[in-house]
Amino acid sequence: MELTDLIAPQKYNLTNEIDRFDSDRIALYWENEAGEKRTVTYHELIQKGKQFANVLNHLGIKKGDKIMTIVPRIIDAYVIYLGALRAGIAVIPGSEMLRSKDISYRINQGEAKAIVVYEAFTEQVDHIDETMPSLQHKISVAGESNGWLSMDRLMDQAPTTYTTVDTEKDDMAFLTYTSGTTGTPKGVVHTHAWAYAHLRIAPERWLDVREGDTVWATAGPGWQKWIWSPFLSVLGKGVTGLVYFGRFHPEKQLQLLQDYKVNVLCCTPTEYRLMSKVDHLDHYDLSQLHTACSAGEALNRGVIDVFKNTFDLQLKDGYGQTESTLLIGTLVGKDIRIGSMGQPILDEFITIIDEEGHEVPEGVVGTLLFAAIFQHCSKPIISSRSGIKNQLSVITS
Incomplete structure (x- = not known):
């Protein structure tokens, strides 16, 4: 993938991506706590x-x-x-x-x-x-x-x-x-151009959404993560989304994964942690699940091991911000390093710098710098790969 692959046409409305699938294809399975x-x-x-x-x-x-x-x-x-x-x-x-x-x-x-x-x-x-x-x-x-x-x-x-x-x-x-x-x-x-880029990043390179998949991303509509996954990564790829309107119970979550033969799961580390503690975890059939992703906080090594040992399923981490799409993740086709949140989606997105703003050599701890142009409402903030100190939120890595 090249940076130019993420640039939308000048005339573009993201709903056009979804209109391609205007048919009797199932868009959503919905279930609530009462079983409706x-x-x-x-x-x-x-x-x-x-x-x-x-x-x-x-x-x-x-x-x-x-x-x-x-x-x-x-x-x-x-x-x-x-x-x-x-x-x-x-x-x-x-x-x-x-x-x-x-x-x-x-x-x-x-x-x-x-x-x-x-x-x-x-x-x-x-x-x-x-x-x-x-x-x-x-x-x-x-x-x-x-x-x-x-x-x-x-x-x-x-x-x-x-x-x-x-x-x-x-x-x-x-x-x-x-x-x-x-x-x-x-x-x-x-x-709308952000959505165009997102559709070519997260569902393809991280979630690994495939034709005919059923995808369950558990984020609620009040959050940017809902736009990322349950909305865009499902409807923009023409697959089927599972929506559960009810309180979280780990046993119920596992049962739904089995009943709906979910292929792609994206949920929080807390959800994975609580599911990993369920008695007789191996009684659930998750054989249809080919991708399990997590975001929001770091995944615990013990939880990763439980899912690997029980279901031969490798949990994948990812990182992004409200201001971005997915920036770093365990990418499709890449080697997985347990405990790492992955690699940059594109090298152009990320640099690791020291306190003076200079790139650090491999193996040296530094601060993540995101190369991006985005806008806070009524207050544009533009960053580049140099001369950016104090212009963007940064995290130590």
Whole structure:
């Protein structure tokens, strides 16, 4: 892979990648804690996305605008993203963990024109005291709430035909907020071109997504990792995603992996650790699983050994940031060094430097420097491979 392979066409909308699979091919298996199940095809999902694009336009929300959404692991999460992006509208993801002040901060800082919220979470929005000048509409998902528009009712009246808005590769697709480790959360701009590059990196070189696979990435829609894996790496590759809407139980997770014959798993080290402690772990049949990836924190060597010894499955690590796609990972076709988080996706992405900003020789501990150009909302930050001290967050490696 060359750096030029990651450059999107000038006219590009990421939903065009998904439209290639408009058919009766299964897009999503969905199951909740009560055992209710749904199967959704690509055709159904794309049609519903077009309906939601019409809903947004009917409400006066147009290309270049932004909406915020707070929804759990439900099918409507995919519908909301597909509809907004098709209409040239950027999405601000929000976790259900956000409180009123966190929500109002994102709405005001991101100038969102609408907020789309799962009905059970609307109370946090209703408790906001401060003014939100940009906010024009509140839409409730999977239920009705006083003072809110109902997504279901709006969708019932919306056409299923929609012409995708012409977008440029540098048009905003996502405005994702950092966790605020070094201050207030920062809104990170990801363009349609970012999605183009991501689709040629994570699913192909790390997750190893293959034709006909069933992929289970457990991240929730409030996080950038959901955009990475359950959304883009599944729908952008035309495979089937498993979505489980329920509390985590290691035995249940293992049973779902077996029942749905999952081929690719991406979850947190904590999930792997708890699964590794299940009694009679070898009673579960995970023979269909060809890739198991992890991100968010370092994988424990003991957990890696359990999965290798029990299932002959090598757990793969990966590293990225809200501001990026996958930067470092255990890559397809590369030798695995146990305990390492892998290699740079491209050498152009990463340099290891000393305190003076100079590259260090092999075997010397230094600091990771990410070569990137990205934008924090209202505050562009540009970095290069030299002269970058204090311009980017860095980690010791």
